[in-house]
Amino acid sequence: MPAQPSRKPGPPAETVTTDTDGGTPLRADAQHNRDRILEVAREAFTTQGTDVPLTAIARRAGVGPATLYRRFPTRASLISEAFAEQLSICVSVLDEALADPDPWRGLCTVIEQVCAMQATDRGFTAAFFSEFPDAVDYNRERTRAEEGLERLVRRAKDAGQLRDDFDPSDITLLLLANSGVVGESRQVSLAASRRLVAYLLQSFRPEHTQRLPPPAPLGLQQLHKARRAT
Amino acid sequence: MPAQPSRKPGPPAETVTTDTDGGTPLRADAQHNRDRILEVAREAFTTQGTDVPLTAIARRAGVGPATLYRRFPTRASLISEAFAEQLSICVSVLDEALADPDPWRGLCTVIEQVCAMQATDRGFTAAFFSEFPDAVDYNRERTRAEEGLERLVRRAKDAGQLRDDFDPSDITLLLLANSGVVGESRQVSLAASRRLVAYLLQSFRPEHTQRLPPPAPLGLQQLHKARRAT
DNA sequence: CGATAAACGGACGACACCTTCCACTTGCCG
């Protein structure tokens, strides 16, 4: 498991995903089934992408379709839950990076970690770029992430470690590009991703003076808006 | 249509795609329908990807499903025909590049052109990376293309215009990465692709000395073999 | 023009997946 950095130590993460967040606590067996479904779903999404038939997940989890649908009314809600942990890892990674005194190293770390996660996990990539209508605070997280990245970029530029014409959207660009290499075997994807990232990080350095084509409007915000239109 | 370079002038391309290549010539109306199907298919594949229901293509072409299936027994055969022209453009581009006295400029041209085609054409990307069991000489073309690229890379290195640790598979890597940006609007995709390519081309230059992670086994050959296993 | 075979498209059966309903089971609490 080279791709899953340990969570940032600090305030003990309050037990998320353990039971349904809001209402009445689930009955013991129900809770068990819910966990099992999530477990199977993670596995399935990871290896086969987010298009796997929900029926198959239910079957492999040893429950009926109805059970799955009662817990997760929509496919998106299941995906959202299944990757909640991974997303929170992303946030931690970003926080770590912001805490790093060397902004360039911080930037590299975020990018490398997230890209490795993408490369090892087919479903994560899909989840990462899709919306989570259910997760109420997803938008907030997203905004926070973008702000964090922007700050990181600014600091790296100020430190003279990042080319001046670098645009925050270039990170999205890199992530999109990286998502292109996913789909082969885990090993191959990871190797390809690493090399790609290395190439790109090099070209982000300030020594480069050659002019670039203008950045594309690729904020995660716009990206999601565009996808929605499709 | 900024992405479709004109075909290389030279021996007048013998009329492909005009009628069924081998057997009895088609009846006039049949030929017309066939053309119309291909036209619609190209459009549909380009804008919606290669997963569009064949029934929809038939309907939009004003023919019954049976007609489509009679002409193109499998989905792959339709895709293959629909993108035959584009693929031949790729080959021409490569030939042009090989003819260029400046190998670096040649390399840039191939990459930029093909990436632009990918970025403007959703279906092309899928077609490019998928197999064509029908097209007998597809394998031959592919091999030829790989050999050509290898030669181009070699020449560029010998001319001191390409970093020494560049691997031919890095071109595949770049194309895969580029395919990741497809999916947004045509404009956005193209802008993103251009910037990505610019970044990567810069990092291919020989001034870079920092060590890279090893190349991934991404020959088009292996790639297709791996996909087949999926 | 008229015969003939090629070509056509509507309709249909098969299949996969989604989603809901409902009669039955079972954990939980008094």
Place this chain on the structure above:
DNA sequence: CGGCAAGTGGAAGGTGTCGTCCGTTTATCG
């Protein structure tokens, strides 16, 4: 231990796509 509500899974209805069959149309040629 017993009743009840929460929970369950199988079965069934719905939808969309695939791929084919077959009666009808129509281009082509004499």
